[in-house]
Amino acid sequence: MELFSAGTMAVLASIIVINIVLSGDNAVVIALASRNLKGNLRKLAVLWGTAGAVILRILLTVVIIRLLEIPFLQVLGGFMLLWIAYKLLSEEDEPKRQIQGGKTLWSAIGTIIAADFVMSLDNVLAIAATANGSIPLIVIGISISVPIMIFGSQLVLTLMERFPIIVLVGVGILAWTAGEMILKDETMQHWLGNALPAFQWILPLAFLLFILIVWFLKRRTVMIHPSK
16 A cells, blocks of 8 residues: 555545544543643643553554454444444543543553543544554554644534534544445455445445434434423
8 A cells, every 4th residue: 555645645534534533532531631730740741641642542453453354353343333433423421520630740641541541442443444454554643633632622622513514524434434344354245245346335325324314313303402
């Protein structure tokens, strides 16, 4: 895979968008974990905590890629991705309320890395599915998107609230990737046989339509019952 080809850049863009959309709460958690520190200590906690989170995500993603080589595991991973996309549209999780602020530099860094690890398992699965096994794309995508999400968290969160289409694009990419991921499984390819070429666009499209229907129904419910 050429690093600067159109296909590669499209995959890289997908990794960045997915990681940013899935990392909104992570950014808030990092801010809360370092809230008890002052001045330069807070900056150091965020800086080193972010560096640790980036390294850990890259390592976890590489491990997930290797695990997805196990037969039928990509099918399971694909449905998990679809569930993650659905959950993003239908639920509001608030893990940030459970985070205790660190009182020392090292405790804050530890809290940031631990919280990011727990909250990033969905990110890792999504990135592993999108990257097509390319370690360089994983490293570049995570290295770009995590700092953007953390240091520009307020701007990114404001944009996602003001322009819901950003979230919709992210979950749409997740849904399409989920369909593709299922069809990459060798067991599934063997079962489908000659029908595989047709399913290569039918299944991702079906997953995408499912997510769009969920989004439409949710928007309509909000318009009819604004308090919900």
